[in-house]
Amino acid sequence: MKDTNxxxxxxxxxxxxxxxxxxxxxxxxxxxxxxxxxxxxxxxxQFGQTQGGILAALIDFAADFALYHSLGRLVPTIDMRVDYxxxxxxxxxxxxxxxxxxxxxxxxxxASVFDESKKLLASGRxxxxxxxxx
Amino acid sequence: MKDTNxxxxxxxxxxxxxxxxxxxxxxxxxxxxxxxxxxxxxxxxQFGQTQGGILAALIDFAADFALYHSLGRLVPTIDMRVDYxxxxxxxxxxxxxxxxxxxxxxxxxxASVFDESKKLLASGRxxxxxxxxx
Amino acid sequence: MKDTNxxxxxxxxxxxxxxxxxxxxxxxxxxxxxxxxxxxxxxxxQFGQTQGGILAALIDFAADFALYHSLGRLVPTIDMRVDYxxxxxxxxxxxxxxxxxxxxxxxxxxASVFDESKKLLASGRxxxxxxxxx
Amino acid sequence: MKDTNxxxxxxxxxxxxxxxxxxxxxxxxxxxxxxxxxxxxxxxxQFGQTQGGILAALIDFAADFALYHSLGRLVPTIDMRVDYxxxxxxxxxxxxxxxxxxxxxxxxxxASVFDESKKLLASGRxxxxxxxxx
Numbered sequence: 112m113k114d115t116n117x118x119x120x121x122x123x124x125x126x127x128x129x130x131x132x133x134x135x136x137x138x139x140x141x142x143x144x145x146x147x148x149x150x151x152x153x154x155x156x157q158f159g160q161t162q163g164g165i166l167a168a169l170i171d172f173a174a175d176f177a178l179y180h181s182l183g184r185l186v187p188t189i190d191m192r193v194d195y196x197x198x199x200x201x202x203x204x205x206x207x208x209x210x211x212x213x214x215x216x217x218x219x220x221x222a223s224v225f226d227e228s229k230k231l232l233a234s235g236r237x238x239x240x241x242x243x244x245x
Numbered sequence: 246m247k248d249t250n251x252x253x254x255x256x257x258x259x260x261x262x263x264x265x266x267x268x269x270x271x272x273x274x275x276x277x278x279x280x281x282x283x284x285x286x287x288x289x290x291q292f293g294q295t296q297g298g299i300l301a302a303l304i305d306f307a308a309d310f311a312l313y314h315s316l317g318r319l320v321p322t323i324d325m326r327v328d329y330x331x332x333x334x335x336x337x338x339x340x341x342x343x344x345x346x347x348x349x350x351x352x353x354x355x356a357s358v359f360d361e362s363k364k365l366l367a368s369g370r371x372x373x374x375x376x377x378x379x
Numbered sequence: 380m381k382d383t384n385x386x387x388x389x390x391x392x393x394x395x396x397x398x399x400x401x402x403x404x405x406x407x408x409x410x411x412x413x414x415x416x417x418x419x420x421x422x423x424x425q426f427g428q429t430q431g432g433i434l435a436a437l438i439d440f441a442a443d444f445a446l447y448h449s450l451g452r453l454v455p456t457i458d459m460r461v462d463y464x465x466x467x468x469x470x471x472x473x474x475x476x477x478x479x480x481x482x483x484x485x486x487x488x489x490a491s492v493f494d495e496s497k498k499l500l501a502s503g504r505x506x507x508x509x510x511x512x513x
Numbered sequence: 514m515k516d517t518n519x520x521x522x523x524x525x526x527x528x529x530x531x532x533x534x535x536x537x538x539x540x541x542x543x544x545x546x547x548x549x550x551x552x553x554x555x556x557x558x559q560f561g562q563t564q565g566g567i568l569a570a571l572i573d574f575a576a577d578f579a580l581y582h583s584l585g586r587l588v589p590t591i592d593m594r595v596d597y598x599x600x601x602x603x604x605x606x607x608x609x610x611x612x613x614x615x616x617x618x619x620x621x622x623x624a625s626v627f628d629e630s631k632k633l634l635a636s637g638r639x640x641x642x643x644x645x646x647x
Contacts, residue, residue: 162260164302430528432570
C-alpha cells in the first residue's frame with residue numbers, strides 16, 4: 112500500500128526518512144514496514160552487523176505505528192523493551208507491529224524485526240501514551 | 246579523557262561515529278559520553294524533537310560501555326528497557342552508564358541520557374552477555 | 380491434561396502449590412494453566428483486586444514453563460517485563476505461555492494472564508537461561 | 514520508623530500482610546522495607562530458593578511505595594521490569610525503592626532486593642500511573 116498519508120508522515124520525519132521506511136501494510140492494529148539498509152547502520156566494520164539501536168528504533172516505530180490506523184497520529188512512547196535474538200547482518204529489515212491492548216490512557220504494542228529471509232532478529236514491546244491530546 | 250583506544254573503538258563503528266560519540270569519562274563500572282546532535286535525529290520537523298530510537302541507542306551504548314573498562318570489549322545485548330522522561334529537543338546529548346551487577350554469564354547495566362542543561366531525558370537498563378568468548 | 384510429571388513438578392514447589400496451579404495444556408512451545416484464587420492475593424480489601432505481583436509470578440511461571448516441553452526442566456529467569464492491562468478482580472486466573480525464540484544460551488518467552496471471562500489482564504515476556512547445566 | 518499510617522496501609526492489604534512487610538524508612542523519593550520469609554515462598558524444595566515472583570512483587574511494592582511520601586497513596590503499575598542477579602536463599606528480604614522521575618501523568622521508580630547480608634538479589638524498575646484521580 113502506497114498511502115499518500117503514510118508517505119507524507121515519513122517525509123515529515125528526518126529520522127524515519129533516514130531509516131528509509133516504507134509502509135507495506137497498515138490495517139487496524141497491524142503494520143508492516145521495510146527499512147532500507149544504509150552503511151551508517153553498521154556496528155563494527157569487522158563483522159558488518161547492524162547496530163542494536165537501529166532494531167530498537169524500528170521496534171518502537173512499528174509498535175507505535177500499529178496504533179496509527181486507530182488514532183491517526185503517532186503517540187509518545189512511555190517505555191519499551193527490546194529482545195535481541197540474532198545478529199543482524201547487512202540488508203534491509205522488515206518490521207511488523209501489533210496492538211496488544213489499546214487503552215484510554217495508555218496502550219501496549221509489540222513488534223518484531225526480520226531480515227530479508229524472514230528470520231526473526233529482534234522483538235519487543237512498548238507502552239504508549241494514548242490519552243486524547245488536550 | 247581522550248584515550249586513543251576509545252577513539253579507535255568508535256572510529257571502527259560507522260554507527261557510533263554517526264552518533265558523534267566522544268567518551269568523556271571511563272572508569273571501572275562507569276562511563277560518560279557525549280553525542281553530537283545531527284539533523285537526521287529529528288523525529289518530526291514540526292516539533293524538532295530527537296527520535297526516541299536515538300536515546301535508546303545511546304542507553305544501549307553506555308550501558309554496554311560501562312563494562313568495557315573491565316572486559317576490554319563491547320558485548321552482545323540480550324535485552325534492554327528504556328523509559329522516556331522528557332521530550333529531547335535539538336542539541337547534543339550526554340549519557341552516563343553504570344554497572345548494576347557484573348556476572349559471569351550475563352551482567353546488568355543502567356544508563357541515563359541528559360540534555361545540555363543536565364535535564365534527565367531518558368533512562369534504562371540492559372542485560373549483556375558477558376561469558377568469555379569461545 | 381493431567382500429566383503426573385506436571386502434578387509432581389508443582390507439588391515439589393511450595394510457591395507453585397500456593398498459587399494453586401494446574402497445567403491445562405502443555406505442548407511444544409505452549410502452556411496453558413489455571414491458578415486458584417485465594418484471599419491472600421488481594422491487594423486492598425476496599426477494592427478486592429488481585430495484587431500485580433501475583434500476575435507477575437504467573438507470567439514468569441508460564442513463560443518459563445513454555446520451555447518445559449522442550450527442556451524437561453524449569454530454567455532460571457534472567458529478567459522479565461510485565462504490562463498491566465486491567466485490574467484483576469476476585470477469581471481464578473488463566474495464563475498462556477509461548478516461546479518467542481529458543482536459543483542455545485538464552486531464550487525469550489511471552490505470557491498472558493486472563494480472567495475467567497477471557498479478558499486480558501496482564502501480559503509480558505522474559506529472558507531465560509537455557510544453556511545446558513554443567 | 515513505625516508510622517501508624519504505614520502499618521495500617523499494609524494491614525489493609527492481605528497480600529502485603531502475607532509478605533510480612535514492615536516499612537523501615539520512608540522519606541521523600543525513598544523507601545526501605547523488610548519482608549518476613551515464609552515457607553510458601555520456596556520455589557523448589559530441593560534447593561529451597563525463594564521464587565522470583567516474590568522478588569518481583571517486592572520490587573513493584575517498593576518502587577510504588579517510593580512515591581507514597583509524595584502522593585499519599587499507592588498508584589497503579591503500568592509495567593515493570595525485573596532483573597534477577599542471584600538465587601535468593603531462605604531468609605528475610607530487604608527492599609529499597611527510589612523515584613527515578615516523577616511526572617504528572619506517569620512516573621518511573623526503581624527498586625533493589627537484598628538478602629540479610631546485603632547481597633543484591635534482584636533489581637528493577639516500573640512505570641506508575643500518577644495522574645490525579647478523577
